Amino acid sequence: MSAGLPQHLTLDYLRALLSRGVEKAAVTEEARTVLRKWVMDARRIARGGPPSPVSVPPVSGETQPPEIPGQPPDSVDEVSFGNELRDILNGVQPGGTEEEAALPRHISFALEGETEEEKLSSLRELVVNWPPLRSMESLRDTPVFSSGSPRADIMMVTDAPGLYEEKQGIPLAGPSGQKLDAMLKAMGLSRTDIYLTHLVKYRPALPRQLTNNRPPTDREIEVSLPILREEIMLVRPKVVVALGAIAARGILQSGETPLSALRGTFHTAFDTPVRVTYNPSYLLRTEDISEKRKVWEDMLCVMEQAGLPISEKQRSYFLPKK
Structure with missing residues (x-):
């Protein structure tokens, strides 16, 4: 996958892969950097902040930028990167702070009928x-x-x-x-x-x-x-x-x-x-x-x-x- 595609077309392409059960796809390092930036932008927006500036985080092994006091560091390990990107594709906002209440598995329904x-x-x-x-x-x-x-x-x-x-x-x-x-x-x-x-x-x-x-x-x-x-x-x-x-x-x-x-x-x-x-x-x-x-x-x-x-x-x- 190339990084040169418009964002909405790239996301639609990745959603199409997910819908066919494909959860891994080869991407260029440039495309990976862009995808990581999308994940971190989603985190910032969920915390009420603006999207990141033009610069993007270095890949694993390079020097990380200094942390902003009071905010989580803008780093994405490989597991989080995959999970949060999948959430974006599925329409779930990553990085939110509110937890949704767990729903009991054993709900009793008042159903009508005898048979x-x-x-x-x-x-x-x-x-x-x-x-x-x-x-x-x-x-x-x-x-x-x-x-x-x-x-x-x-x-x-x-x-x-x-x-x-x-x-x-x-x-x-x-x-x-x-x-x-x-x-x-x-x-x-x-x-x-x-x-x-x-x-x-x-x-x-x-x-x-x-x-x-x-x-x-x-x-x-x-x-x-x-x-x-x-x-x-x-x-x-x-x-x-x-x-x-x-x-x-x-x-x-x-x-x-x-x-x-x-x-x-x-x-x-x-x-x-x-x-x-x-x-x-x-x-x-x-x-x-x-x-x-x-x-x-x-x-x-x-x-x-x-x-x-x-x-x-x-x-x-x-x-x-x-």
Whole structure:
């Protein structure tokens, strides 16, 4: 990435990378210096100060400028640099001093109805006007709740709606949804046989947003998590499948643990077995058969956990030809 692009185009480019799950990208040293300046300007503005003058901080190993009494030093270590830059791209102001109150994970909802179906319908209506969600100006206005069977043995959770999902009103629409449909067909299932939902029920917003999407922030996930917990308690699936790193991070509260370290085994959340695998969008970006086999091995384990029959043909999918 070059430092010569206008700031808004550069940020849009980086947001597009984040929306595709890319969290690392090669940049020139000049571009890195400009990005570091943006992070420090955001810190200064959050403290009520002006942006920095023309000069920029030296890179690691060079002499730092003198500190201003009463203010934190204007330095950015590599970890903070990455985290704060991601916050800027996600629309979160870094360096603020006010802490948002933590939201309890075990909120009790007053849902109407006697059956699970009726209570899920009540939960769907609640999401439209639930104050903790609707008070977040970082989310758009059209909820995308869930699809499938409220009595399913398998529940799949993806991160948040994007453009296709917001337009069609269902989770995982567009090319990613087509890949999911193919994966379910290979399992002998369809969308009506599973319960599919989002971790965050509203599409995360961006300035001048048209087709571009972004992943949900930690705060958006925290506020949305009680809704997902209620869904799991009502559906009571035999297994939950976390589709992608963001869904896994929200359900398991696993912090920055990479997806590769989470998949390959069962975890437990909300008293339910959880299997972590790649989002179907990842399969659109790779032709590597070994990567597709990893996802399929996860699905075989999910089928076993749900008590579904597995044929020898299914077990051999994506294995090297003998």
